[in-house]
Amino acid sequence: MTALAPYLPAPSPALSAEDQEALTDLYVRGTPANTLRAYERDLLYITAWKSARFDLALRWPETEATALAFILDHARDLNDAPHEDRALQAAEALIAQRLRKSLSCPAPSTLDRRIASWLAFHRMKNLSSPFDSPQVKQARAKARRAAARPPAPKSAHPITxxxxxxxxxxxxxxxxxxxxxxxxxxxxxxxxxxxxxxxxxxxxxxxxxxxxxxxxxxxxxxxxxxxxxxxxxxxxxxxxxxxxxxxxxxxxxxxxxxxxxxxxxxxxxxxxxxxxxxxxxxxxxxxxxxxxxxxxxxxxxxxxxxxxxxxxxxxxxxxxxxxxxxxxxxxxxxxxxxxxxxxxxxxxxxx
CATH class of the missing domain: 1.10.443.10 (Intergrase catalytic core)
Incomplete structure (x- = not known):
């Protein structure tokens, strides 16, 4: 982990190098190990998605158009999408990289978690997030409702x-x-x-x-x-x-x-x-x-x-x-x- 990682606080000109290192250490110690691992997985996925979708690197802060595209790409089933569909092409690239399992619509909880990580990355950089804008918030709520499904049990059977x-x-x-x-x-x-x-x-x-x-x-x-x-x-x-x-x-x-x-x-x-x-x-x-x-x-x-x-x-x-x-x-x-x-x-x- 380095201070350059998006899930760690961004360098601040108001802090000395020593204080910046102490702040980074505080974030690492104050964040559960499972959350840090989730951040790393989500960052890898988000970065690969934007590269495949737009042939661009992540921006800080990210644009509302990119945030909306991310929601739209993950709010529908892509199995019947036409070959020229950019969302389909990005999904196939993610599958090839073993970052996505299928072309089916991901579970709303998965989309929520990745967006929550993206939001956290912006907060740690002291930046406004595009996911806080009214239109993006509304699109996210509609996507959650459109893809609503009963939650799958974490274990097929309880061990009674x-x-x-x-x-x-x-x-x-x-x-x-x-x-x-x-x-x-x-x-x-x-x-x-x-x-x-x-x-x-x-x-x-x-x-x-x-x-x-x-x-x-x-x-x-x-x-x-x-x-x-x-x-x-x-x-x-x-x-x-x-x-x-x-x-x-x-x-x-x-x-x-x-x-x-x-x-x-x-x-x-x-x-x-x-x-x-x-x-x-x-x-x-x-x-x-x-x-x-x-x-x-x-x-x-x-x-x-x-x-x-x-x-x-x-x-x-x-x-x-x-x-x-x-x-x-x-x-x-x-x-x-x-x-x-x-x-x-x-x-x-x-x-």
Whole structure:
């Protein structure tokens, strides 16, 4: 990362070189790593799109005409567009660069995220954004409504308790098995943790002071998608999940550093942390060993499965949210609604 990156603050003549470097460092430390990665992906996409569409580099500030063209190009299906259509040609160039998957209309959430990144780049350069103009704002709203579709679930199926037990049954006695058992149980039982939250855990984030006496392990998350540093409440791990985590710490010899780490083919624990993609591979591997399709669920199934199981067991939604750390009651309620409607007696009126 350099101070020249559009997602970092632009050089200011009012600041010394030392203060400018400090400001850049502040932006990096104050922005979640996932957001920085999203910025980089979106910047790559936007830059490639403008080059393919207009044969021009990005401008700062960008023009309203370019902003409108970006919205229009991503607000329609291009599969039946004529060959001379510039939007089609740009999309095909992006597909060739593996930056776009198909000619179909992208999801509104994808368009919103890329525009939000573009807006952020302008703010960091202390510039007005073309996406703030009335006409562009209205076009964006119309595009969102025209392409409205039900949100696709992040996991094909929730990993409810019975599915989790099938995955745990594949974890036998190796260090890899001990790690995966602890990872899956922590990811599920602590409220349905996201991949970045699991891989970001350090040994010092886990307190075993009460384990021998009460069987309870306390977990401190640095930050989550819905909480900031220093404001994330401690989470509790009990019973089998706590025992599995303590066993992994002992077997893996985890005295400090990353809590979950790669394991070599010789079953040796490495020093570096697992990547978020490794969590995906672990879930897929355990699904395959359990005799389930690899695409049956994704790591987000641990999160959706925890809330779905809480609803099935009759746990109050407020209690589940204290562990899942959902900020929106409406978002968490979706999992409860799916269970409630299936159990609704009115659904059986026909017999």
């Amino acid at each position: 308790r019975d599915v989790l037990e099938q995955l745990l049954d594949t974890c036998r006695g190796s260090r890899r098995d001990c790690r995966d058992r602890a990872l899956l149980m922590l990811g599920w039982a602590s409220g349905g943790r996201r991949r970045s939250e699991i891989t970001g855990l350090m040994r010092e984030d886990v307190s075993l002071k009460e384990f021998e006496k009460t069987g309870v392990v306390w977990i401190s998350l640095l930050e989550t998608k819905t909480t900031t540093k220093g404001e994330t409440p401690r989470l509790v791990l009990k019973g089998r999940a706590a025992q599995a985590l303590v066993h992994w710490i002992e077997v893996g010899g985890i005295e400090d550093g990353p809590l979950f780490r790669p394991i070599s083919k010789a079953d040796n624990v490495l020093k570096r942390r697992l990547s978020p993609d490794a969590i995906y591979q672990i879930v897929k591997h355990r699904l395959r060993l359990a005799g389930l399709p690899e695409d049956f669920a994704s790591p987000h199934g641990l999160r959706s499965g925890f809330l779905t199981q809480a609803a099935l067991d009759g746990a109050p939604i407020q209690a589940a949210m204290r562990l899942s750390l959902h900020r929106s009651m409406a978002q968490a309620q979706k999992y409860y609604d799916d269970v409630d409607i299936a159990e609704n007696p009115a659904a059986d009126l026909l017999g």
